[in-house]
Amino acid sequence: MVIPLEGRRRWLFPASLILLTGAYFLLAAKEFAASHFAGRPDLLSLERAARLSPGNAEYRHRVGRYFAFVVSDPQSALENLQAAVRINPHQARYWFDLAGAYQVAGNSAGQRDALEHALQADPTAPNVAWEAANFFLVEGDVDRALREFRVVIENDPALAGIALQSCWRVRPDIDALLRDAIPPHPDSLIAFLSLLQSKQETDGATKVWDRLAGLHEKFDTRILFDYIRYLILARRPDVAMAAWEKSADTLGLSAYLPSPDNLIVNGDFSLAMLNGGFDWNYQTQSGVGLLLDPGNFRAGQRSLSVSFEGPGIADAGIRQFIPVGGGRNYDFSAYYKSAEFQGAGGPEIVLRDAYTGQILFASDPLNDSAVWKEVHKEFTTPYSTTMLVLNIERVPAGSPIRGKLWLDNFQLTPAAPQEHP
Numbered sequence: 001m002v003i004p005l006e007g008r009r010r011w012l013f014p015a016s017l018i019l020l021t022g023a024y025f026l027l028a029a030k031e032f033a034a035s036h037f038a039g040r041p042d043l044l045s046l047e048r049a050a051r052l053s054p055g056n057a058e059y060r061h062r063v064g065r066y067f068a069f070v071v072s073d074p075q076s077a078l079e080n081l082q083a084a085v086r087i088n089p090h091q092a093r094y095w096f097d098l099a100g101a102y103q104v105a106g107n108s109a110g111q112r113d114a115l116e117h118a119l120q121a122d123p124t125a126p127n128v129a130w131e132a133a134n135f136f137l138v139e140g141d142v143d144r145a146l147r148e149f150r151v152v153i154e155n156d157p158a159l160a161g162i163a164l165q166s167c168w169r170v171r172p173d174i175d176a177l178l179r180d181a182i183p184p185h186p187d188s189l190i191a192f193l194s195l196l197q198s199k200q201e202t203d204g205a206t207k208v209w210d211r212l213a214g215l216h217e218k219f220d221t222r223i224l225f226d227y228i229r230y231l232i233l234a235r236r237p238d239v240a241m242a243a244w245e246k247s248a249d250t251l252g253l254s255a256y257l258p259s260p261d262n263l264i265v266n267g268d269f270s271l272a273m274l275n276g277g278f279d280w281n282y283q284t285q286s287g288v289g290l291l292l293d294p295g296n297f298r299a300g301q302r303s304l305s306v307s308f309e310g311p312g313i314a315d316a317g318i319r320q321f322i323p324v325g326g327g328r329n330y331d332f333s334a335y336y337k338s339a340e341f342q343g344a345g346g347p348e349i350v351l352r353d354a355y356t357g358q359i360l361f362a363s364d365p366l367n368d369s370a371v372w373k374e375v376h377k378e379f380t381t382p383y384s385t386t387m388l389v390l391n392i393e394r395v396p397a398g399s400p401i402r403g404k405l406w407l408d409n410f411q412l413t414p415a416a417p418q419e420h421p
Helices: 005-038 043-052 057-069 074-087 092-105 108-121 126-138 142-155 157-170 174-180 186-198 202-214 221-233 237-248
Strands: 288-293 303-310 315-323 328-342 346-353 359-362 373-380 387-395 401-417
Touching (some): 057 092, 092 108, 092 126, 108 126, 126 142, 126 157, 142 157, 142 174, 142 186, 157 186, 174 202, 186 221, 202 221, 202 237, 221 237, 288 315, 303 315, 328 346, 346 401, 359 373, 359 387, 387 401
Antiparallel strands (some): 288 303, 303 401, 315 387, 328 401, 346 359, 346 387
16 A cells, blocks of 8 residues: 555654654653752762763762762762863863862872863852962962962952961062952951951051052941051051041041141040040940930030949049140140039049150049039140040049049140250
């Protein structure tokens, strides 16, 4: 019997469709099975997945990792990881694990090549950059290592500190590290600043701070406070004030800058107290209460209220650091009022050399005025003095005291410098 040509054509398309559909379902079934086996943690299942889907680089990669990290078979690990990167050369983690396998096998050239490919595949991956940086250090290529550490510092805050220490160990050169290893971002510069402060590298920290301030980007104000505290302890009040001035605009602290007419910041307490930097610094202590009082002030909007109750009080727990020049005349004034004081002596306003402790001014006890009263004094700083600390001290220290004090309108004005004899 002869089948007409038209009949053959009618059956050709459905037959082809059936074959294609069958092939599709067969492939889908294989891929499903491969995915199922790949999800199991044993070697047999992983190898089945790789056989069922030989074009899937991820399955070969998983087999390679099993040989590398579970059964410690470097050669089998290399074979499977090499297959994975042949199938898909664009995955950095495939090359990264291949580099690790080469390292175990003692193949330095293969490790370098795999790391180079990993860096090309993902130049910002911090884990790859970290491994590469340490490899280049071992190889003696410090410049290349620093470039990779820069990637780590920029992209992984958890590793940034260790990376910075490594950079400093191999090249303790501030300018070189700022150029080659430290990204020009606030977080990176702040981390580097912290490292330098811990090593007492004050000149280097100053360079880093200047770079940070030059970005004109906001950061946590506490970073500035910590840096100011560090510089004060390092006896660099001039550098500390320069940092305060450079950062004031960026951090919204312009109102807290001293002026030529008054070196005391926020002397009328019209601003919130920052508890840091060159504003008022205070701490909570037993027997003393500090409060900004809007209901009792001499001028402006409020005063500082200080209440004392109890023994063991040495001072009010509030102070301000004031950079000054040596051998200069200064005019100091402040206003106070007090109520219901009991106990010997009383609180006094005291200005000391911040480093020697020498008293340059001490008021009479501030416990004898129910109305606002001025304290005033002109004094000359010793030639060695670079910074004062203004404090409210209890005299005699430690003896019982009870009462309340209000303070307002602190002012310190420089006069013409004296000539050195």
